[in-house]
Amino acid sequence: MYILGIESSCDETAAAIVEDGKHLISNVISTSVKEQALYGGVVPEIASRRHAEYISATVQQALQDANMAIADVDAVAVTFAPGLIGAVLVGVNFAKGLAYGAGKPLVPVHHLRGHIAANYLTHPQLEPPSQLEPPFLCLVASGGHSHIVQVEDWCKYHVLGRTVDDAAGEAFDKVARTLGLPYPGGPSVSQAAKTGDPHYYKLPTPHVEGKYNVSFSGLKTAVVNEVHNAQQRGEEVRVADMAASFQERIAQILAKKLLAAAADTNAKTICLAGGVAANGRLRQLVNDGAQKLGAKVYLPELKYCGDNGAMIAAQGYYEFKDGNIADLTLNGLPTLAIDYR
Ligand code: KG4
Numbered sequence: 001m002y003i004l005g006i007e008s009s010c011d012e013t014a015a016a017i018v019e020d021g022k023h024l025i026s027n028v029i030s031t032s033v034k035e036q037a038l039y040g041g042v043v044p045e046i047a048s049r050r051h052a053e054y055i056s057a058t059v060q061q062a063l064q065d066a067n068m069a070i071a072d073v074d075a076v077a078v079t080f081a082p083g084l085i086g087a088v089l090v091g092v093n094f095a096k097g098l099a100y101g102a103g104k105p106l107v108p109v110h111h112l113r114g115h116i117a118a119n120y121l122t123h124p125q126l127e128p129p130s131q132l133e134p135p136f137l138c139l140v141a142s143g144g145h146s147h148i149v150q151v152e153d154w155c156k157y158h159v160l161g162r163t164v165d166d167a168a169g170e171a172f173d174k175v176a177r178t179l180g181l182p183y184p185g186g187p188s189v190s191q192a193a194k195t196g197d198p199h200y201y202k203l204p205t206p207h208v209e210g211k212y213n214v215s216f217s218g219l220k221t222a223v224v225n226e227v228h229n230a231q232q233r234g235e236e237v238r239v240a241d242m243a244a245s246f247q248e249r250i251a252q253i254l255a256k257k258l259l260a261a262a263a264d265t266n267a268k269t270i271c272l273a274g275g276v277a278a279n280g281r282l283r284q285l286v287n288d289g290a291q292k293l294g295a296k297v298y299l300p301e302l303k304y305c306g307d308n309g310a311m312i313a314a315q316g317y318y319e320f321k322d323g324n325i326a327d328l329t330l331n332g333l334p335t336l337a338i339d340y341r
Pocket residue numbers: 010115141142143144145168169170172173184185186187190274275276277278279280305306307
């Protein structure tokens with residue numbers, strides 16, 4: 001079964017064809033990230049306008065790369081929530097028109113479920129025991145969300161913990177901005193951290209209610225204060241050392257909470273998902289910790305960590321099989337729980 005996946009919830013306009021929820025056929029991403037970088041973050045209206053400009057060509061290219069026409073796909077899957085609403089609506093309305101015109105089923109996909117499905121694309125082996133399939137425990141960390149989720153079945157989730165304030169990616173972006181590093185902050189902080197001392201700055205581990213909840217607002221503020229204090233004293237901020245110290249602290253917090261949840265729930269399989277899953281230090285800490293627990297780790301390939309259409313097509317396959325098919329009244333939503341039914 002071939003699914004066309006369309007994604008437009010943030011600053012990537014993306015389309016892909018995936019076979020049976022696992023096998024990538026084509027994958028096209030157009031992005032307004034360079035333009036967004038001029039402003040130090042995503043300007044929603046710019047994102048929406050670029051989606052409107054890019055979406056037809058992006059979808060056409062995905063079909064062309066797959067050597068397919070729209071008649072050859074079995075369903076059109078689209079991110080309908082959560083995300084920047086003006087951006088989401090571009091993809092939703094395009095997918096509606098396309099599905100209606102071609103007489104194909106329209107499958108609504110939750111963006112974070114899509115991030116989790118990026119792992120199925122990375123580990124498509126057909127035979128157990130190497131095949132990745134639910135149940136497993138997953139940390140989903142993106143620019144807008146940080147969740148620790150039990151993936152109980154392909155379309156069934158139980159949230160164990162979440163951020164009580166900022167998302168992990170948001171904290172990376174804010175810290176990058178404070179340090180004068182370019183947007184998006186995750187890659188630029190990681191790059192700067194390579195030459196820094198992760199123990200130079202003593203940054204706090206915020207206390208938070210809820211055993212598997214996380215909080216990054218205090219950590220972010222600690223970096224901002226440290227930088228401002230240094231500036232007021234006329235001292236130079238040690239950018240690489242601060243980047244490394246921040247990355248170390250946030251990766252430690254995320255890994256510790258995920259591994260505690262894994263130990264308590266006796267998870268046999270652990271996954272990472274979302275843009276922050278590209279972070280090398282986080283991947284290393286989770287790998288090492290899981291080994292000690294005797295749990296298997298599946299990490300998404302770097303090209304599937306950020307927003308893409310393939311992850312939407314992959315999850316779209318399982319949503320379709322689960323009977324999750326929308327009619328033409330489908331709306332976009334800025335927020336929606338991952339375990340919505
Ligand atoms: O999942 P994603 O591409 O978009 C959203 O759904 O938000 O995540 C984007 C976030 C950004 O905040 C970006 O700074 C962060 O993921 N990110 C990273 C890395 N690459 C991207 N954070 C830490 N380390 C990275 N290597």
